[in-house]
Amino acid sequence: MAVVNTNEMLADARLKHYAVGAFNIENMEFVQAVIWAAEEMHSPVILQTSVNTLKYATPEMFISMVRTCADTVKVPIAIHLDHGSTLFNIMSCVKAGYKSVMFDGSLLSYEKNVEQTRLVVELCKQIDVSVEAELGAISGKEGAPEESSSLYTDPEVATDFVNRTGVDSLAVSIGSVHGLYKTAPNLDYKRLSEIKSRIEAPLVLHGASGLSIDQIRECIARGITKVNIATELRCAWSDAARQYMANNPNVFDPKKASKLAREAVMNVVKEKILMLGSNSMV
Numbered sequence: 001m002a003v004v005n006t007n008e009m010l011a012d013a014r015l016k017h018y019a020v021g022a023f024n025i026e027n028m029e030f031v032q033a034v035i036w037a038a039e040e041m042h043s044p045v046i047l048q049t050s051v052n053t054l055k056y057a058t059p060e061m062f063i064s065m066v067r068t069c070a071d072t073v074k075v076p077i078a079i080h081l082d083h084g085s086t087l088f089n090i091m092s093c094v095k096a097g098y099k100s101v102m103f104d105g106s107l108l109s110y111e112k113n114v115e116q117t118r119l120v121v122e123l124c125k126q127i128d129v130s131v132e133a134e135l136g137a138i139s140g141k142e143g144a145p146e147e148s149s150s151l152y153t154d155p156e157v158a159t160d161f162v163n164r165t166g167v168d169s170l171a172v173s174i175g176s177v178h179g180l181y182k183t184a185p186n187l188d189y190k191r192l193s194e195i196k197s198r199i200e201a202p203l204v205l206h207g208a209s210g211l212s213i214d215q216i217r218e219c220i221a222r223g224i225t226k227v228n229i230a231t232e233l234r235c236a237w238s239d240a241a242r243q244y245m246a247n248n249p250n251v252f253d254p255k256k257a258s259k260l261a262r263e264a265v266m267n268v269v270k271e272k273i274l275m276l277g278s279n280s281m282v
Helices: 007-016 028-041 059-070 087-096 110-125 155-165 189-198 213-221 231-247 254-276
Strands: 020-024 045-050 077-084 100-103 130-135 169-172 203-205 224-229
Touching: 007 020, 007 224, 020 028, 020 077, 020 231, 020 254, 028 045, 028 059, 028 231, 028 254, 045 059, 059 077, 059 087, 077 087, 087 100, 087 110, 100 110, 110 130, 110 155, 130 155, 155 169, 155 189, 169 189, 189 203, 189 213, 213 224, 213 254, 224 231, 224 254, 231 254
Parallel strands: 020 045, 020 224, 045 077, 077 100, 100 130, 130 169, 169 203, 203 224
Antiparallel strands: none
């Protein structure tokens, strides 16, 4: 199936009260694991590349792998830029063929965030590329502030932001963090419900690795339609590859360790698809 943008995916998820998994990919085996899991589970899926990942390999390389694999399945597949913070990040991916991007202006002043996000939206709407933005600050990524409720998304400000930018989806800050949790997460569900009641744009949850099934499903019930998963996939890959190499120190064929690591990632993706309720949706 051709690679699509995320607009129809997230609209369907909002209508039917499930969420689409957005899985960060690191190499060919991650691409295969996510897409093969989606096909087996009859689920739409979003593959994401971070800005740091695109320092490892170009957007052209990643979209070529995604397109090649997507052509062999029947489920909707999207490839998305995660946390693009400059117009260069955005346009590099759009030029390569990405149909979905995130502009993260959360570290800018509010008015600058509005201005830059609106510019990205205006450019992308002309070429059928969907745009996610972030309001509030989600800790854990490089350069982000420490977690604090003072950085959570303000529902009233979110309304103004979406109205002024025309963004397609909005990542909200309600207490989740990127990476591994150092303490038990305490999510502000009431704030999430209020944001949903005010805006029509699909809502996105970042920092879902490590959240419980009950927490994820409560977020979905209160309006989340896209859930980002990265750290758990990396851990699954690394643990499986490390264990294989420890048990087989004389093996020098990298494909053997990579195959087991790919299976480990695929298992996590299938678990998350079930958690999100997106299985059997296509």
